[in-house]
Amino acid sequence: MSELFKEIEDDIKQEKFEKLWRSFGRVMVWASIGLVVVTVGFVLWQNNSQNAAEAKTAQLLRGIDRLQIEDYKGAAPIFSALTDEDNSPYYAIAMLRKAQAQELSGDKEGAEKTYAVLAKHDGDLAEIAKLKGKIDNVAPNSPFYYSLLEYKAWQLLGEGKKADAAENFKNLANDEKTPKTIAERAGEVLRTIAPEKQNEKSDDKKSANK
Numbered sequence: 001m002s003e004l005f006k007e008i009e010d011d012i013k014q015e016k017f018e019k020l021w022r023s024f025g026r027v028m029v030w031a032s033i034g035l036v037v038v039t040v041g042f043v044l045w046q047n048n049s050q051n052a053a054e055a056k057t058a059q060l061l062r063g064i065d066r067l068q069i070e071d072y073k074g075a076a077p078i079f080s081a082l083t084d085e086d087n088s089p090y091y092a093i094a095m096l097r098k099a100q101a102q103e104l105s106g107d108k109e110g111a112e113k114t115y116a117v118l119a120k121h122d123g124d125l126a127e128i129a130k131l132k133g134k135i136d137n138v139a140p141n142s143p144f145y146y147s148l149l150e151y152k153a154w155q156l157l158g159e160g161k162k163a164d165a166a167e168n169f170k171n172l173a174n175d176e177k178t179p180k181t182i183a184e185r186a187g188e189v190l191r192t193i194a195p196e197k198q199n200e201k202s203d204d205k206k207s208a209n210k
Contacts, residue, residue, distance in 0.1 A: 056082060056090045057188040060154075063097055067158045072105035089181045092118060092125035093154060100133055100158070125151065146178050150186065157193070166194035173198070 059082055066075030079101060082094035095118040103111035111132075118129035127144050128151050142148055153168035172178050172186035190198055 053184065053188050054192075056088075057185070057192055060090065060094065060097065061157075061189070061192060063094075063101070064154070064158050067097075067101060067104070068160050070104075072101045075101040076105065076107075076110075086121060089185060092121060092123050092129075093150070093185070095121075096125060096128060096133060096151065097154065097158075099129070103133075123147075146172065146175075146182050150182050153186070153189075157189075162193060166190060166197055170194070170197045170200060174200075 059078060063075045063078035066072070066078060076098055079094045079098035082088065082090045083098065085091060095114055099111045099114035099118070102108075102114060115129045115132050119126050121129070125147050128148065133151075149168060150172055153165050153172065156162075156168065157165035169186040169190045173183055173190055175183070178186070187198070
């Protein structure tokens with residue numbers, strides 16, 4: 001008798017399952033397909049964004065290489081290629097490097113114009129443009145501390161002080177208080193010039209100000 005009840009119970013469960021499948025099965029299938037499509041789309045978008053960031057970082061580093069060998073006229077157009085979109089996260093830093101290259105090449109007028117354009121831009125690096133790039137130290141109490149520190153890191157890299165620059169970029173990339181855009185740029189540069197430092201812990205902020 002118990003076996004009969006068990007068979008009846010199994011039949012009822014099977015019938016309920018079939019009803020549920022007829023009601024929601026197709027929805028579940030399409031929801032699963034939709035989830036896969038969204039996931040694939042997100043991964044592709046993420047990869048494209050990563051590739052674009054890497055390309056722009058490489059472009060900045062090529063310009064820095066030109067500065068290091070004192071090919072200032074060759075460096076300016078490399079940086080200029082990154083200034084077409086003023087909403088790009090690479091716009092301001094490229095403008096500062098472009099102005100520096102122009103100034104060092106003897107194009108004082110061009111440098112003045114570049115600084116003037118950036119000074120009107122909405123961003124922390126605009127403050128550096130107003131000072132025409134004349135930054136001697138990075139004050140931890142400055143409201144533009146992280147932007148100034150990034151600028152200093154690029155300056156060190158341009159002077160051939162790769163180890164000091166990498167240390168600054170590492171601190172920027174790992175400091176949880178660093179603005180997202182600056183942290184992402186710092187991470188991209190660090191991945192290129194000193195990937196071995198990516199997993200190192202950040203030093204104290206004061207030690208980063210070299």
